[in-house]
Amino acid sequence: MISVEEALAEILSHVRPLSLESIPILESLGLVLGEEIVSDVDIPPFNNSGMDGFALRSDDVAQATGNVPTRLEVVDTVAAGYVSASRVESGHAIRIMTGAPIPEGADAVVPIEDTGDAHRAKEERLAAPVSEIEVYVPVKAGDNVRFAGEDVRRGEAVLEPGRVIRPQEVGVLASVGRTTVRVHRRPRVAVLATGDELVDPQELLAPGKIRNSNEYTNAALVYRTGGVPLRLGVARDAAGALSAKIREGLEMGADLFLTSGGVSVGDYDVVKDVLGHEGKMQFWQVNMKPGKPLAFGLLPGGVPLIGLPGNPVSAMVSFEQFARPAILKMLGFQDLDKPTVRARLDEDLTNSGRRGFVRVVVAKREGRYHARVTGEQGSGVLTSMARANGLAVIREGLRFVEAGSEVDVQMLDWPEGMAALL
Ligand code: AMP
Ligand code: MG
Numbered sequence: 510m511i512s513v514e515e516a517l518a519e520i521l522s523h524v525r526p527l528s529l530e531s532i533p534i535l536e537s538l539g540l541v542l543g544e545e546i547v548s549d550v551d552i553p554p555f556n557n558s559g560m561d562g563f564a565l566r567s568d569d570v571a572q573a574t575g576n577v578p579t580r581l582e583v584v585d586t587v588a589a590g591y592v593s594a595s596r597v598e599s600g601h602a603i604r605i606m607t608g609a610p611i612p613e614g615a616d617a618v619v620p621i622e623d624t625g626d627a628h629r630a631k632e633e634r635l636a637a638p639v640s641e642i643e644v645y646v647p648v649k650a651g652d653n654v655r656f657a658g659e660d661v662r663r664g665e666a667v668l669e670p671g672r673v674i675r676p677q678e679v680g681v682l683a684s685v686g687r688t689t690v691r692v693h694r695r696p697r698v699a700v701l702a703t704g705d706e707l708v709d710p711q712e713l714l715a716p717g718k719i720r721n722s723n724e725y726t727n728a729a730l731v732y733r734t735g736g737v738p739l740r741l742g743v744a745r746d747a748a749g750a751l752s753a754k755i756r757e758g759l760e761m762g763a764d765l766f767l768t769s770g771g772v773s774v775g776d777y778d779v780v781k782d783v784l785g786h787e788g789k790m791q792f793w794q795v796n797m798k799p800g801k802p803l804a805f806g807l808l809p810g811g812v813p814l815i816g817l818p819g820n821p822v823s824a825m826v827s828f829e830q831f832a833r834p835a836i837l838k839m840l841g842f843q844d845l846d847k848p849t850v851r852a853r854l855d856e857d858l859t860n861s862g863r864r865g866f867v868r869v870v871v872a873k874r875e876g877r878y879h880a881r882v883t884g885e886q887g888s889g890v891l892t893s894m895a896r897a898n899g900l901a902v903i904r905e906g907l908r909f910v911e912a913g914s915e916v917d918v919q920m921l922d923w924p925e926g927m928a929a930l931l
Pocket of ligand 2: 771777
């Protein structure tokens with residue numbers, strides 16, 4: 510049996526980041542940047558006010574106090590989006606709003622709260638703007654001014670290739686004038702279930718049949734990981750049926766195949782035979798539980814195929830260990846690890862001696878993560894996966910872990926807000 514790490518390393522050695530394409534910036538969310546982004550402007554583009562208040566000359570108010578205010582003549586009002594035509598001479602001030610350009614002659618802004626206008630309502634200020642203002646505090650040159658280029662200088666690189674695009678990166682792209690951006694394209698992932706027993710959710714559940722859940726789980730996992738699922742439906746447990754589906758997927762331009770089922774040692778487990786025939790095939794027993802059987806191979810054109818086990822929990826756990834990193838690598842991600850937290854076990858836990866991935870629910874109590882097993886751990890019990898938000902990772906050889914011990918938990922979802930389940 511090979512280890513989880515060996516299987517993953519072999520799979521990743523056959524996977525490369527996909528080509529770059531140019532797409533609208535909002536659609537790049539969650540994808541990986543493939544170019545350097547340089548700003549076409551200073552940001553902010555001009556000196557502007559950081560406060561609602563009065564633009565003035567700091568020398569004028571050097572002696573201002575609450576008891577002996579400095580009186581200034583208000584010569585204009587400037588709102589964000591406009592430029593004052595007036596100049597601030599000594600003894601003058603211009604009423605200014607946040608984001609408005611600092612008028613010529615002024616070198617600082619005093620906030621409205623530090624002036625005689627502090628207690629006048631907005632309506633009152635608008636209806637009867639004062640022609641004179643009392644300033645109660647001194648300000649230094651530059652106070653409450655946001656200077657041109659203080660965030661970004663024109664010509665400066667703001668984002669580098671390899672950066673994962675989050676909402677803040679989308680905003681940075683907009684602020685430097687980009688409408689499109691080059692990113693690694695999303696992999697097209699063929700999702701294929703195998704099994705004569707499988708029926709679709711809307712079909713009659715005849716004797717001996719079960720509902721095909723893996724196709725849906727796998728397609729959902731592909732979406733969540735950033736890929737585009739190509740749903741190929743179900744291949745019957747016959748070599749011809751499976752070969753036909755694989756050819757269909759190749760014609761649709763699949764970058765990766767995910768099959769489920771047919772990889773154990775049963776008489777009708779045809780995935781490994783077909784793979785061997787259609788391409789180059791490796792079949793492994795991976796030292797893990799659940800998810801021991803795993804097929805991996807290369808189809809014509811070097812398209813990788815990951816043959817996940819049929820049991821719904823095994824399929825999901827194997828997806829997380831092998832398919833997710835492969836998809837992320839195609840997307841251009843460098844960090845392929847599943848986010849992991851250390852959590853304290855609330856109960857004893859037994860393990861098979863293989864690498865264990867135990868379904869747990871993690872929640873934070875008194876500043877510390879706690880993990881509790883979600884009941885029956887059979888590899889067909891998908892509802893225990895639905896109750897879980899993490900997989901406790903138990904190392905090989907360890908058959909018992911005592912309550913109170915700390916374990917690594919791969920998070921399927923972030924634990925905050927799950928306290929009700931614990
Ligand atoms: P196999 O590896 O094909 O023998 O499948 C192992 C177990 O998983 C069997 O009990 C199958 O019925 C079940 N199974 C296989 N494929 C699916 C699927 N797409 N949805 C739900 N269960 C499945
Ligand atoms: Mg089967």
